[in-house]
Amino acid sequence: MNILFLFIYLIIILIVIEIFVILFRLTGLKVEVSRFQVISMMTGTGFTTDESEQILGHPIRRKLATFLILFGAFSLAVIISSISQFLAHDIRMTEILTIAGTVIFIFCMLKLSVIQRMLTKYFNKELIKRKPKK
Structure with a gap:
């Protein structure tokens, strides 16, 4: 609850x-x-x-x-x-371990260079898209 x-x-x-x-x-x-x-x-x-x-x-x-x-x-x-x-x-160990595991998984995924390259490309594309036109 x-x-x-x-x-x-x-x-x-x-x-x-x-x-x-x-x-x-x-x-x-x-x-x-x-x-x-x-x-x-x-x-x-x-x-x-x-x-x-x-x-x-x-x-x-x-x-x-x-x-x-x-x-x-x-x-x-x-x-x-x-x-x-x-x-x-x-202490609900299952829930705590699930949350901790998820956070660790996301952290590990973000440490992978292939994921970092994909995110960098995406962020740069978003910056260009949102850049004010002169």
Whole structure:
């Protein structure tokens, strides 16, 4: 049941992120800037850039940011509490090993040079596609 709750809560967090990306976009920010700043505020990483100055210098964006920072802090507490409750019942070695195995597998796949070449090619193609035209 705790895993289901966590999954639903993570979906809620993702939806909140998208809602605030739209709200920031409606205040005049670009989508890419909005998404990065929303995730930054939700996670409490607070990058100090010209983009963050755009948030602070606008009264509506500042109010939206305040909500996001608080929501992010409370969300972290809920997630930690949920995970600790999940682990407190009994350590579910199968689930933990499955998650650890998946992370190790992804890490090993990313270490393969053929995968790195494919991803580099893909990233470069995406950069060229998104590069602003003069």
